[in-house]
Amino acid sequence: MPEISKKGQRMPASPIRKLTPFADKAKQEGKKVYHLNIGQPDIETPEGMLNAIKNIDFNIWAYTPSEGTLSYREKLAEYYNKLGYDITPQDIIVTAGGSEAITIALMTCLDEGDEIIIPEPFYANYNGFANQGGIVVKPILSYIENGFALPPISEFEKLITEKTKAIFICSPNNPTGYLYTREELEALKEICLKYDLYLFSDEAYREFCYDGRTFTSPMHLEGIDDNVIVLDTVSKRYSACGARLGCLITKNKSVWATALKFAQARLSPGMVEQIAGEAAVDTPDSYFEAVNAEYTARRDTLVNALNKMDGVYCTSPGGAFYIVARLPIDDADKFCQWLLESFTYQNQTVMLAPATGFYSTQGAGLNEVRLAYVLNVDDLKKAIQVLEEALKVYPGRA
Known part of the structure; x- marks a missing residue:
């Protein structure tokens, strides 16, 4: 056998x-x-998103561009720019869920045997995605006693080797719900610049911040544009887990162009999902x-x-x-x-x-x-x- x-x-x-x-x-x-x-x-799920699907009118269920339709990427850029990301549609690649955004980002930026540092506990599938590419996860423990706050930067430095290529965060965090502060992100920015590392930011839960807390993205930080890759999804934001629609965002043009090759290899994201996603951007506050x-x-x-x-x-x-x-x-x-x-x-x-x-x-x-x-x-x-x-x-x- x-x-x-x-x-x-x-x-x-x-x-x-x-x-x-x-x-x-x-x-x-x-x-x-x-x-x-x-x-x-x-x-x-928002009514506008569902109505967009119900009112679809096309004769051919066709491929879309590998990077996603321009109309959807324009709507996404509109959404992110309201949050202060200062991006264009040409900084976005639409993916089949946040999962594909993560795998494309990993394949684009890390080779087999390279290392990525992730504060743990972390979303379990990061291990699976890394395994697919032969990438080594270097975990760094956070603790329940302080609510799973970001570990000290000195602990990150202990793990950095010549094989280290990236740090991966998720905020608000799955599974802990911890929301990283701007000060914590500034500290991550400094270490990424010091060691020339990518900073992956899983922002699936961006909309869900409580008690008046403010969400900060690495996209809000100055001087780190070429290091940052944001990974996102409509699954949680619009309670649309079955849509399998996400995106990868980066201002690093070399990363974007390389990620596009992986996107081309899988052909395209779904047409119907993008029609629904485009309508979702107009969901009222x-x-x-x-x-x-x-x-x-x-x-x-x-x-x-x-x-x-x-x-x-x-x-x-x-x-x-x-x-x-x-x-x-x-x-x-x-x-x-x-x-x-x-x-x-x-x-x-x-x-x-x-x-x-x-x-x-x-x-x-x-x-x-x-x-x-x-x-x-x-x-x-x-x-x-x-x-x-x-x-x-x-x-x-x-």
């Missing part, structure tokens, strides 16, 4: 999706499963104000309830819609599987994501889980009650 590639064997399973078979089996057994494992919002108010209520409900549980600890995140909580358990992977396989409370259970999959450091996150507050407050309260009852009887309680 032919062998699987070594790259395939190294490819990590998603901590967000790997327990799906157990959730499916629990549902088949008649259990109600509350999904706090995945960032699939229950917020309605009132939509985001209502969404932020809803997520703030959910966050507060979850944080307050978790910290009242015996042995549980979490901090209140400044953005996104995730929380990493420390639980009194022996092993997060075992606990999350046990919830689905062996536990029920009033014929209900809850699906969480073990935080181990969001770390690259061996043994980190063993007693932590990620919870996505993507359920309405009533369902969230029920899920929290289920979790509290589960922790009382879990055999591996620590």
Whole structure:
């Protein structure tokens, strides 16, 4: 029998999706499963975006330009320039989701064996994307005790070698919800300029900042244009995860031209998705104000309830819609599987994501889980009650 590639064997399973078979089996057994494992919002997609799809009128479902349609890139530039990015449509490459933006950026800027520094915990698929290109992830630990703030720059410098080519951040962060401050980004800017590194910025959750906090992008910093690559998606912003529409933004013309070659190799992003995305840019501010108010209520409900549980600890995140909580358990992977396989409370259970999959450091996150507050407050309260009852009887309680 032919062998699987070594790259395939190294490819990590998603901590967000790997327990799906157990959730499916629990549902088949008649259990109600509350999904706090995945960032699939229950917020309605903007009406204008849906209407654009319903009113599509074309006779040929054709290819689009590899970099995306000019009309969509013009609308995107309009959106980003309202945020102070000072870009043109020629700085944007439209991609099939944020995932493709990340893979194209990695393939454009790093060779096999090159290293990229990422504060952890980080979005689990960064490991998978890096594995595809033979790129080495050098993790740098952040800690729950200070809300997963950016580690000291001195810790970054300890990891830099001649193979280091980039630093990768996500703000607001998935999985922690931490929102980097302008001061932290300025510090990252200085180290990237000092060692001539790229700064990748995953901004999937830009719209979701709470308590009056301000979002800062590396695009807002002076003197670092050639180093910055922004990676974005409509998935979370417009509750349109199934659209698979994202983009890569850079003012570095060599990076853009090289990334375009990878975009050409996969032909083009979808036409229908870009029509919807173009309409989405006109979504009124009132939509985001209502969404932020809803997520703030959910966050507060979850944080307050978790910290009242015996042995549980979490901090209140400044953005996104995730929380990493420390639980009194022996092993997060075992606990999350046990919830689905062996536990029920009033014929209900809850699906969480073990935080181990969001770390690259061996043994980190063993007693932590990620919870996505993507359920309405009533369902969230029920899920929290289920979790509290589960922790009382879990055999591996620590």
